[in-house]
Amino acid sequence: MSLLIKNGKIITMGDDPKIIENGSIFIKNGRIEDFGTNDEVEKRNEKPTEEIDAENNYVMPGMINSHMHLYSTFARGMSLSGEPATTFVEILEKLWWRLDKKLTLEDCYYSALMPMIDCIKKGVTTIIDHHASPYAIMGSLDENEKAAKEIGIRSSFCYELSDRDGIDKRNEGIEENIRFIKKCNKNNDDMVKAMFGLHAAFTLSDESLEKARESVEGLNAGFHIHTAEGIADENDSEAKHKMRIVERLKKFDILGHKTLTIHCVHVNEKEIDILKEADTCTVHNPYSNMGNAVGVAPMLDMVKKGLVVGLGTDGYNCDILEGMKLANVLHKLNTRDPRVSWTEPPLLAFKNNSIIAERQFGYPIGVIKKGGAGDVLIVDYKPWTPMTNDNIFSHIHFGFSSHNIKTVVANGKILMKDHKLVNIDEERISRKSQELAKKLWKRI
Numbered sequence: 001m002s003l004l005i006k007n008g009k010i011i012t013m014g015d016d017p018k019i020i021e022n023g024s025i026f027i028k029n030g031r032i033e034d035f036g037t038n039d040e041v042e043k044r045n046e047k048p049t050e051e052i053d054a055e056n057n058y059v060m061p062g063m064i065n066s067h068m069h070l071y072s073t074f075a076r077g078m079s080l081s082g083e084p085a086t087t088f089v090e091i092l093e094k095l096w097w098r099l100d101k102k103l104t105l106e107d108c109y110y111s112a113l114m115p116m117i118d119c120i121k122k123g124v125t126t127i128i129d130h131h132a133s134p135y136a137i138m139g140s141l142d143e144n145e146k147a148a149k150e151i152g153i154r155s156s157f158c159y160e161l162s163d164r165d166g167i168d169k170r171n172e173g174i175e176e177n178i179r180f181i182k183k184c185n186k187n188n189d190d191m192v193k194a195m196f197g198l199h200a201a202f203t204l205s206d207e208s209l210e211k212a213r214e215s216v217e218g219l220n221a222g223f224h225i226h227t228a229e230g231i232a233d234e235n236d237s238e239a240k241h242k243m244r245i246v247e248r249l250k251k252f253d254i255l256g257h258k259t260l261t262i263h264c265v266h267v268n269e270k271e272i273d274i275l276k277e278a279d280t281c282t283v284h285n286p287y288s289n290m291g292n293a294v295g296v297a298p299m300l301d302m303v304k305k306g307l308v309v310g311l312g313t314d315g316y317n318c319d320i321l322e323g324m325k326l327a328n329v330l331h332k333l334n335t336r337d338p339r340v341s342w343t344e345p346p347l348l349a350f351k352n353n354s355i356i357a358e359r360q361f362g363y364p365i366g367v368i369k370k371g372g373a374g375d376v377l378i379v380d381y382k383p384w385t386p387m388t389n390d391n392i393f394s395h396i397h398f399g400f401s402s403h404n405i406k407t408v409v410a411n412g413k414i415l416m417k418d419h420k421l422v423n424i425d426e427e428r429i430s431r432k433s434q435e436l437a438k439k440l441w442k443r444i
């Protein structure tokens, strides 16, 4: 199977983003086989099985969401009894830990389908998810995988290990992570990978961290853990363990180049240095941090120190372009300095998310490059001013949004063409999803 996307203005992304006018991309067996000008690509390659005329629109790599919670889907529109949460820990207790306990395996599947469809519309073709369903643990990652296969989104899954529901649930969480990691290692599927999920340091005992570490030995998988999201996480670590969170993660050998430490809102300089030394990536989630009122992550400092900071949506929505825009204004407001945070948000959204995805999937993603993932967006954007190699991100920041995403290709397969989903019955899935959400709300 091959697909030619021709007559586009290709934005390459990667280390040195460029625009190739009158460009083509040739995708074969899910990977980019060739790209360049129309003439070059036509000369060098066989006749494609299928082709799309980009009609001089912009063509760019599919985007990546480095931290997602598909399981949070049914929270949308849900009303909760009782007093509203006043702190981040209360948000967990009063909302997320009430919802996730009631999820069934079928809920896990439909919770994944709807946001994955939305990912397509938002131009996101790769997600790294963090899943929780403590009373439907075993097989839950298979339900996520089934949805990903059906919709066509490249995904990494993990199960959120935690002590909060007792030893049996913790052990089941370990088992589900290991089972799924082994399955992914065996299948060696380009489209589905696995990590070992950990909720957060404050819900995991030393014994649990040790068991997680031991069980993943030799399986070539990184950890995916919320880190210093709320101040309570750091306070707990200092009170119970007499050390900072990142020091504790280092002690239990949780860090490393495949591990993702999410948020890092309250990490101090020493912790940033430890993360850098361990070549561990972090993921910034500005929308979520603002929504949960947890504080502002030292993203600018982390980038300055050379940390690979990616960008995620934390289940708030599926829109990574929106996250990039929020990161821009959040750090300007926070520092009261309009000069800052211009270059970092696109760095997070594109280059760093691409680095993170490559570490998880093992080949280039989020970049137009030979051998890279065949994930391509056609963006209907007519610039008001000249758009050149020097101001690509200024145009993306102020000009691109999800409604410009016209056509989406993932793994060489067309998922949306001219704003219409291909072979996806969104209406049916939405109806079923609403039905299940209604039942779930009654159980909460």
Ligand SMILES: [Zn+2]
Pocket (backbone or CB within 6 Å): 067, 068, 069, 130, 226, 262, 314
């Ligand atoms: Zn999260």
